[in-house]
Structure formats: structure tokens, C-alpha cells
Amino acid sequence: MNNNEYEFDVLNESQGAATESTSVCSNGTNINRKTLLSEGKHIFITNQTSLINELVSFEELKSFLKDQLNENYKEKVENKIHYWVDLQNLENPEISEICDILSIHPLTKKDIIRQETREKCEFFSNHIFLVVNEIHYAPGSNVLVAGTLNMLLFPRIVFTFHQEELQSTYQVIRMMKYNQSGGLPSSGWMIYAYLDSIVDIYIDLVDKIMLETQSLDELVLVLSGIKQNELFTRIGLAGRRVTNLHSGVFGKSEIISVLLRDEKLIPIDMMRYLKNVQDHILRMLQKLTLSQRLLSNLNNIYMARVSLEVSDASNSVNRNMRKFTAISTIFIPLTLLAGIMGMNVRLPGMVGFPHGDSYYFFIGIILIMLLFSITVGGLFKRAKWL
Known part of the structure; x- marks a missing residue:
């Protein structure tokens, strides 16, 4: 593959075939939406001069990056073109190899591979490392899903790493489509x-x-x-x-x-x-x-x-309990009197009782009732119920 071919938008190593569609930019250039917006693994490159898509292999991408970093190539070609390299769902060894080519710090490489770091922005001698999280609704549902975008910004090339398709990518393409230059500024x-x-x-x-x-x-x-x-x-x-x-x-x-x-x-x-x-x-x-x-x-x-x-509700219960208490206050003494008067023993005021005039049974029953009342009252007081 020659160097001129790298002026095109690059590539798609897609795991599944997607329906291909195109959009027309303000300068009349076609954007192949299949490559950038499809699911699965893909690598995509675009630049300031063209938005024509071309499928290339991972090896061709490495060759392109090495050419961009080659000092002889820089002297030979007045290379002031800016590039965007979008990498989706790449394998860890592939990410590691790209980071090694770009001389990325090992900790930064680890963050890109793990995709679990917090949002941050770090400055290095020749590039910026950016981690941004995105949330959006999953297609066809009301469930929110999260995605992480890792970005490496060099003076002329920006790399975006992500494991799944991002909703923000659609918006970026629209912004490029309606940009005055019709491409990547x-x-x-x-x-x-x-x-x-x-x-x-x-x-x-x-x-x-x-x-x-x-x-x-x-x-x-x-x-x-x-x-x-x-x-x-x-x-x-x-x-x-x-x-x-x-x-x-x-x-x-x-x-x-x-x-x-x-x-x-x-x-x-x-x-x-x-x-x-x-x-x-x-x-x-x-x-x-x-x-x-x-x-x-x-x-x-x-x-x-x-x-x-x-x-x-508590006040309503209290009002009802007051009614029950009033009724009980009326009828409990009457019940006590009726019980006492109904005992089968000689009571005060009774005349002609067959067993004589002894009140021993009556007095004994009253004492037992008093003893029971005092005992139960003491137990309730000990339990702090009274």
C-alpha cells in the first residue's frame, strides 16, 4: 500500500456485515457510515483532505503510523495534514502494540486497555491523554448504558479508543458533515x-x-x-x-x-x-x-x-380507646357488684339463710379477691405497666 492511500478514511475489520449507507458532506464528499458506525471491531482513519473510506488491515495501520513518525518521511513530504484514528473493540495485544509504536507511558497504556479509570486529562511532552465517560439509551430500550472513550491527542493525529459504539460518534460525524471544510478541521x-x-x-x-x-x-x-x-x-x-x-x-x-x-x-x-x-x-x-x-x-x-x-391515625385510635375506657368505667363496678351479690354465701342483709348467720365465707372470698388484686397490681407496677 503506498503512502497516498493513507489520505483516505480508513478501515473496517468488522466482525459482522452491516448495512452500508452514505452521507454527503457540504463539499460533496461521501462518508461511508458502515465503517465508523457499525458494531464490532473496526479501525477508521480520516483526515482534512478526504472522507473517502478504504478498508485496510491492522498491519497497514501500523505501517501508516511508523511512516508518520519517521523523520525521513517528514522531511520528504510536507506533512501538515491532521488525522483522526478511531479504534473500536481492539484486542489488548493490538492496543499494546499501537501504544508501543507511539511511545505511550505504560500506565497510560494500562488505562486504555482496562477501560476502568476515572475521567481525567493528563499532559505529556508530546501528547494529551483524555478519558471521558458517556451514557446513553441502549437501542430500542429505556435502559441507560455507559461507555468509555480514551483519547490520545498528538500535534497532528488524534486517537480514540473505545470498546463499544458510542452515541457521541454519531454527533461528531454530523458536525464534520456540516463543517465549513466538509471534513476534519x-x-x-x-x-x-x-x-x-x-x-x-x-x-x-x-x-x-x-x-x-x-x-x-x-x-x-x-x-x-x-x-x-x-x-x-x-x-x-x-x-x-x-x-x-x-x-x-x-x-x-x-x-x-x-x-x-x-x-x-x-x-x-x-x-x-x-x-x-x-x-x-x-x-x-x-x-x-x-x-x-x-x-x-x-x-x-x-x-x-x-x-x-x-x-x-394514632389520635383516632386514642379517641376510640377513650370511648371503650368510659364504657368500661361504667360497667366494671356494676359487674363487680353483680358478681359479689351473686355469690352462693351469706351476704350482709340476707335474712333466713339456711346455714345460720355466719359471714366467714363472704369475708374469706373478699380477702382472696383483695389479695389477688394487690398481687397482680404489684406485678404490673414492677413491669412498669402502671
């Missing part, structure tokens, strides 16, 4: 394009959770009974989503702050665009902070309302 532009695309995804999610919070604010004082359990579940889920979104958005704010502090490898004209993205992030953080406060207030209102309902 510069390698540094890719950082802005990806950050802006990912932030746009978060804006949509933040707006939805804000609407959910406002709906809950209206419902918390209206719903009652069984529906309150549903409301409490919705408040809990909304709070969890707000926390997750806040964590994701805050990480991107840190990345842009680092990029704005160091203008190395970032075109000056891109700084204004990055500041615009940062404004969007700050606005989202304000919305999420407001949502957190609203949800916290809603939770307090909900708990206060539940407490009031429990208090009302």
Missing part, C-alpha cells in the same frame, strides 16, 4: 467535538430529570394512600439518577478546566468553543444542584406528611 478540534457531543447527551438527560423532579413536586401534596408508596419509590429513583448525573457532569467540568489552563496542543480558536461547552456544563450542574435540593425537600415533605397521617 484539526486533530485538536476532535476534543471539542467529542466533549460537545457527550455534553449534549447529558443535557437531554438532565432536562428529563428536571421535569421528573417538577412533576414529583406537584404530586407530593396530592397523592395519598397506596399511591404514596409509588411516589416514595419515584423520589428515591430520581435522587439516584441525579447523583449519577452530577458525578458524570462534574468530571467533564474538571477535564475542560484542565484543558483551558494549558493551551498545549489545543488551537487557540478552540478555546472559545471549549468555554462554551463549559458554560453548558455549569448550567447543568446548577440544574442538578437545584434538583437535589428539591428532591431533598420533597423527601422531607413526604416524611412529614406520613408522620402527620400516622399521628392522625
Whole structure:
């Protein structure tokens, strides 16, 4: 393969055949969407001069990178063309080999392979390493899935590593399609394009959770009974989503702050665009902070309302118990008198009792009743029931 062939968008080693479609840029160039947006393994290269796709092998990609790093090649060709190399679902040995060709630090290489590091931006002598997380809805469902983008920015080449297709890639292609040049403006532009695309995804999610919070604010004082359990579940889920979104958005704010502090490898004209993205992030953080406060207030209102309902139920039980107590107060003495008067012994005031005028049985029964009452009362007092 000759060097001129590397001026084309490169390649797809796809695991499964995808339906091929094309889009036309403002300069009339066709973008083959099969290569960049298909599932499975692929490698894709584009540059400032052309967006024509060409399938190449991994070995050809390595040859291209070695040519770009070759000093004799740089002197022979006035090479000021900027390239974007997108690598999806590559094997670990392939990623390791590319990093070795580019002389990437071993810790950075480990981060790219593991795909589990936090969001961050690191500056090296000749490149920038960027890790950005993205969340989006899985195709055909309401389930949110996460994806990690690792980016290496060199003066003329930007590399993007990811294990699955990213929603932000669609947006980046659209931005390239409608760009004035109809292609890739510069390698540094890719950082802005990806950050802006990912932030746009978060804006949509933040707006939805804000609407959910406002709906809950209206419902918390209206719903009652069984529906309150549903409301409490919705408040809990909304709070969890707000926390997750806040964590994701805050990480991107840190990345842009680092990029704005160091203008190395970032075109000056891109700084204004990055500041615009940062404004969007700050606005989202304000919305999420407001949502957190609203949800916290809603939770307090909900708990206060539940407490009031429990208090009302307790007061209702107390009112009923007062009625039972009043009735018992009336009938217990009557029951006691009826029991005493109904005993089959001689009672005071009885005349002509067949066993004589002895009151021993009556006195004995009364003493037993008093002894039982005192004993049981003492036990209740010891148990602190009285």
C-alpha cells in the first residue's frame, strides 16, 4: 500500500456485515457510515483532505503510523495534514502494540486497555491523554448504558479508543458533515467535538430529570394512600439518577478546566468553543444542584406528611380507646357488684339463710379477691405497666 492511500478514511475489520449507507458532506464528499458506525471491531482513519473510506488491515495501520513518525518521511513530504484514528473493540495485544509504536507511558497504556479509570486529562511532552465517560439509551430500550472513550491527542493525529459504539460518534460525524471544510478541521478540534457531543447527551438527560423532579413536586401534596408508596419509590429513583448525573457532569467540568489552563496542543480558536461547552456544563450542574435540593425537600415533605397521617391515625385510635375506657368505667363496678351479690354465701342483709348467720365465707372470698388484686397490681407496677 503506498503512502497516498493513507489520505483516505480508513478501515473496517468488522466482525459482522452491516448495512452500508452514505452521507454527503457540504463539499460533496461521501462518508461511508458502515465503517465508523457499525458494531464490532473496526479501525477508521480520516483526515482534512478526504472522507473517502478504504478498508485496510491492522498491519497497514501500523505501517501508516511508523511512516508518520519517521523523520525521513517528514522531511520528504510536507506533512501538515491532521488525522483522526478511531479504534473500536481492539484486542489488548493490538492496543499494546499501537501504544508501543507511539511511545505511550505504560500506565497510560494500562488505562486504555482496562477501560476502568476515572475521567481525567493528563499532559505529556508530546501528547494529551483524555478519558471521558458517556451514557446513553441502549437501542430500542429505556435502559441507560455507559461507555468509555480514551483519547490520545498528538500535534497532528488524534486517537480514540473505545470498546463499544458510542452515541457521541454519531454527533461528531454530523458536525464534520456540516463543517465549513466538509471534513476534519484539526486533530485538536476532535476534543471539542467529542466533549460537545457527550455534553449534549447529558443535557437531554438532565432536562428529563428536571421535569421528573417538577412533576414529583406537584404530586407530593396530592397523592395519598397506596399511591404514596409509588411516589416514595419515584423520589428515591430520581435522587439516584441525579447523583449519577452530577458525578458524570462534574468530571467533564474538571477535564475542560484542565484543558483551558494549558493551551498545549489545543488551537487557540478552540478555546472559545471549549468555554462554551463549559458554560453548558455549569448550567447543568446548577440544574442538578437545584434538583437535589428539591428532591431533598420533597423527601422531607413526604416524611412529614406520613408522620402527620400516622399521628392522625394514632389520635383516632386514642379517641376510640377513650370511648371503650368510659364504657368500661361504667360497667366494671356494676359487674363487680353483680358478681359479689351473686355469690352462693351469706351476704350482709340476707335474712333466713339456711346455714345460720355466719359471714366467714363472704369475708374469706373478699380477702382472696383483695389479695389477688394487690398481687397482680404489684406485678404490673414492677413491669412498669402502671
